[in-house]
Amino acid sequence: MNKKLIDLQHITKSFDGQMILDDLNLYIRENEFLTLLGPSGCGKTTTLRILGGFETPDQGHVIFDDQDITKLPPNKRQLNTVFQKYALFTHMTIAENIAFGLKIKNKSKSYINDKIAYALKLVNLEGYGSRMPDSLSGGQQQRIAIARAIVNEPKVLLLDEPLGALDLKLRQDMQYELIRLKNELGITFIYVTHDQEEALTMSDTIVVMNQGYIQQIGSPEKIYNEPENAFVADFIGDSNIIGGTMIEDKLVEILSARFPCVDTGFGTNRPVDVVIRPEDVILSSPANGRLTGTVTHLIFKGVHYEMEVTTPDGYEWLVHSTGMYPVGTQVGIDVDPFNIQIMHKPASEDEEAVKIDE
Amino acid sequence: MNNFRKKLPGTPYFFWSVLFIIIPLCMVFYYGLTDKSGAFTLENIIAIATREHSKALWLSLLLSLIATVICLLLSYPLAMILCSRKGGQHSVIVFIFILPMWMNFLLRTLAWQTLLEKTGVINSILSFLHLPALNIINTPQAIVLGMVYNFLPFMVLPIYNALAKIDENVINAARDLGANPAQVFFKVTLPLTVPGIISGITMVFIPALTTFVISNLLGGSKVLLIGNVVEQEFTQASNWHLGSGLSIVLMLFILLNMIVSAIFDKDGEGSVL
Numbered sequence: 188m189n190k191k192l193i194d195l196q197h198i199t200k201s202f203d204g205q206m207i208l209d210d211l212n213l214y215i216r217e218n219e220f221l222t223l224l225g226p227s228g229c230g231k232t233t234t235l236r237i238l239g240g241f242e243t244p245d246q247g248h249v250i251f252d253d254q255d256i257t258k259l260p261p262n263k264r265q266l267n268t269v270f271q272k273y274a275l276f277t278h279m280t281i282a283e284n285i286a287f288g289l290k291i292k293n294k295s296k297s298y299i300n301d302k303i304a305y306a307l308k309l310v311n312l313e314g315y316g317s318r319m320p321d322s323l324s325g326g327q328q329q330r331i332a333i334a335r336a337i338v339n340e341p342k343v344l345l346l347d348e349p350l351g352a353l354d355l356k357l358r359q360d361m362q363y364e365l366i367r368l369k370n371e372l373g374i375t376f377i378y379v380t381h382d383q384e385e386a387l388t389m390s391d392t393i394v395v396m397n398q399g400y401i402q403q404i405g406s407p408e409k410i411y412n413e414p415e416n417a418f419v420a421d422f423i424g425d426s427n428i429i430g431g432t433m434i435e436d437k438l439v440e441i442l443s444a445r446f447p448c449v450d451t452g453f454g455t456n457r458p459v460d461v462v463i464r465p466e467d468v469i470l471s472s473p474a475n476g477r478l479t480g481t482v483t484h485l486i487f488k489g490v491h492y493e494m495e496v497t498t499p500d501g502y503e504w505l506v507h508s509t510g511m512y513p514v515g516t517q518v519g520i521d522v523d524p525f526n527i528q529i530m531h532k533p534a535s536e537d538e539e540a541v542k543i544d545e
Numbered sequence: 546m547n548n549f550r551k552k553l554p555g556t557p558y559f560f561w562s563v564l565f566i567i568i569p570l571c572m573v574f575y576y577g578l579t580d581k582s583g584a585f586t587l588e589n590i591i592a593i594a595t596r597e598h599s600k601a602l603w604l605s606l607l608l609s610l611i612a613t614v615i616c617l618l619l620s621y622p623l624a625m626i627l628c629s630r631k632g633g634q635h636s637v638i639v640f641i642f643i644l645p646m647w648m649n650f651l652l653r654t655l656a657w658q659t660l661l662e663k664t665g666v667i668n669s670i671l672s673f674l675h676l677p678a679l680n681i682i683n684t685p686q687a688i689v690l691g692m693v694y695n696f697l698p699f700m701v702l703p704i705y706n707a708l709a710k711i712d713e714n715v716i717n718a719a720r721d722l723g724a725n726p727a728q729v730f731f732k733v734t735l736p737l738t739v740p741g742i743i744s745g746i747t748m749v750f751i752p753a754l755t756t757f758v759i760s761n762l763l764g765g766s767k768v769l770l771i772g773n774v775v776e777q778e779f780t781q782a783s784n785w786h787l788g789s790g791l792s793i794v795l796m797l798f799i800l801l802n803m804i805v806s807a808i809f810d811k812d813g814e815g816s817v818l
Contacts, residue, residue: 241717261720268721274714278736287732288722332718339722 189217192342192375193238198247200233207233208244209399215343215377220369222378222386225396226422231379234396235345238377239268252342266343267336271351273328275320281307281331282316288339306334309368326357333368343375350385362388383423387411395419416530420462427468427504431461431529439529442500444477448527460530465507467526470496476519480504482512496520577789589790598774598791605771606798608685609753612692613700616749617742619693620700624741627701628708639705646698654691654762661687661763683765691759696752700745707741708734743810751799771795 191214198211208230215221223231236242237249240261249257256264267288276284282303289299307313310330320328329349336344346365350358366389369376380386386393387407395402395410395418403415414420417428431441436451441461453459473479483503484495492511496504496518504520512518580586592598623642627635645653660666661682668678681687711734719733757772764770771791778788 239717239721241720261717262723262725264721268718270714270718272712272714274712274718276715276719276733276737278739287719287724291723291728335718335722 189219191215192217192219192252193377194248194250195234195237196248196250198234198237198244198249200230200237200242200244207399208237211247211399211401213394213401213404215375217342218373218375220366220376220378220389220391222380222390222393223396224380224383224386224393224422225402226381228398229396230399231381231396232347235268235347235377235379238343239266239345240264265341266345267339267341268345268347269329269332269336269349271348273320273325273332273352275328275332275335277320279320280316281312281318281320281323284320284331285316285335285338287335292339302338306338309337309371310334310364325353326361329353329361330364333365337368337372337374341374343377344372346376346378348380349378350382351380358382358385365389387423395422397422413528414462414530417460417462420460420528420530425465425505425507427463427465429461429463429502431459433457433459433529437524439527442478442498442502446477446522446527447524448529449524450527450529453529453531458532460532462528462530463522463526465493465505466491467522468496468504468506468508469521469523470494470506470508470510470512471519471521473517473519476521478520480518480520482514482516482518485511485514573789573792575789576785577793580786589787590793592787592790593794597769598771601769601771601774602794602798604685604768605754608689608770609692609750609756612689612696612753613746613750615689615693616697616700617745619697620704620745621742624701624705624708627705642698642701650695651758651762653695654759657687657691657694658682658762661690682763683767685764685768687763688760688768688770691763692749692753692756695759696749699748699752703741703744703748704738705741707738711737740810743806747802747806750802754798754802755795 193215195211195213198208199206200208211230211234213234223234225231233242237244240256240259240263243258247257248255251265276287279287285303285306286299289302294302303316304313307315310333312327312330312334315323315327315331320331323331329352332349333344333346349365350361353361362385365376365378378386378389387410390407392404393407393410394404397418403410403419405413410419411423414423414426420426420428429441431439433450433453433455434440434445435455436453437448439446439448439450439459439461470476478498480496480498482494483497484493486493488507491507491509494506494508494512496506498504498520577589578585578587580588593602627638630638658665661679662668663678663680663682665682671678681690715737716729716733719729724732755772757770757776760768760770760773761776772795775788775791775795778784778791782788
């Protein structure tokens with residue numbers, strides 16, 4: 188494991204009496220691609236702005252490389268930011284934009300020129316140096332913003348929803364571009380987004396946030412397959428979140444049918460939330476299912492069909508399947524034990540960091 | 546037919562500009578370039594070279610330049626303060642600044658006359674406090690004061706607009722890249738507000754250059770600006786030919802100002818040309 192580069196300790200921040208971050212604790216390792224993921228207003232951007240030095244926390248400390256930088260202004264920090272809407276200097280050429288930080292550091296002309304050439308090559312925009320920012324497309328401008336940041340050789344690159352203003356295709360291309368950049372530069376990326384797909388594609392570690400609290404920290408696989416609570420399960424991908432009862436270890440009752448599962452340690456006859464991903468629901472003939480239901484909706488999605496199956500108690504299951512069952516068909520529902528994810532009910536005492544209103 | 550319909554909404558404005566801009570302008574040029582018998586002459590233009598006229602022109606240029614510079618120096622910090630206020634607070638300050646503009650221009654200037662007079666309000670207060678009297682009425686200083694007071698909002702607003710248009714993150718990006726507050730200002734903020742500065746300069750310099758009301762009221766008959774000369778040719782001497790000729794010269798200076806503005810403001814955001 189790489190060493191801890193940044194340590195956020197007990198960060199609290201409120202604006203106009205509204206609590207944005209409440210006792211946030213988070214560390215970031217060297218060379219990590221860490222994503223802060225959450226809906227708008229969850230505190231992810233504020234966390235990034237505190238890292239960049241644009242906000243000062245009300246309480247708590249920002250430790251960078253074993254130094255307390257909580258009160259250090261942005262121009263004295265060894266990290267650089269890529270802003271959401273590029274924030275290029277429109278009165279300067281692309282080359283001047285990239286050279287901005289280096290000129291301030293009084294680097295030699297030849298050093299600066301080498302760096303400009305290197306950065307433009309890195310972001311695949313060679314020959315654009317003399318153009319003005321306005322003459323570039325959104326994707327190109329964003330790549331210049333990245334180039335402008337990385338020529339300063341920061342230890343950490345902060346990215347604030349950098350792909351938010353781009354269209355879908357470009358966004359996907361840029362995701363690969365960013366992964367490549369990170370591997371080539373070997374520096375830490377801290378990325379803020381509300382797009383779960385972006386987070387899953389690029390990150391080493393995802394930090395899911397909601398209402399100023401960290402909901403879960405983990406690898407993309409862990410976040411997707413083993414969400415710790417209903418919020419995470421709901422925010423990351425589609426899912427069926429059903430109230431159930433843990434009968435005993437490895438056996439859960441959902442909608443009055445019993446499903447074997449692999450989770451243990453929840454006690455006996457305890458109310459739990461059960462997460463089942465739509466692609467994990469197995470449809471078959473009514474006789475083969477643990478539950479039976481009726482197909483009430485059917486949409487062709489390209490890779491798969493999206494179906495809604497209503498069970499007699501009224502619960503609507505979201506199902507993704509390559510097999511097609513017409514609307515009105517009686518089907519049986521089953522789930523592989525490994526694909527059943529059991530979570531504590533949000534109200535339980537043993538979840539300190541997780542506070543959810545819903 | 547179709548073409549005609551597209552042009553229809555513009556028609557009233559076309560007639561307006563012909564009637565109230567093009568025709569008067571042609572008349573000015575006609576009078577300026579002819580003598581009393583109607584024969585072509587450049588005498589009315591060349592008349593600017595007489596000692597009295599050129600002195601008035603140079604004084605006008607000097608005073609309006611000084612007034613413009615003072616307006617700029619006062620407006621920029623003010624506009625920055627306005628921009629740094631959040632929400633409703635700044636609109637109150639902008640409102641207070643705009644408020645005097647609701648009052649008639651003549652009345653405002655007349656008010657300054659009353660304030661500055663030898664036995665005026667300011668001097669009464671000063672003498673009550675046993676301080677030396679302020680004798681600037683009927684001097685160039687009083688005229689500059691009047692110009693600054695009257696035209697300041699025209700400088701503040703375009704600069705304020707230019708500042709407000711700057712994305713906060715552009716400033717943050719400059720700080721992020723290592724710029725200290727002074728570097729942020731001179732390398733980013735100031736260059737980005739050039740269009741606002743240019744349009745402010747144009748909007749202060751041109752009316753200041755051509756004013757005759759301010760110099761009439763605050764300069765008495767002692768300080769003569771080119772605006773006063775032109776006005777007197779029309780009203781007192783009834784020499785429309787000379788008045789028009791001098792106006793044409795004045796127009797050339799305004800045109801010069803606009804050309805210079807256009808050169809500095811490449812994007813054409815603030816200048817008129």
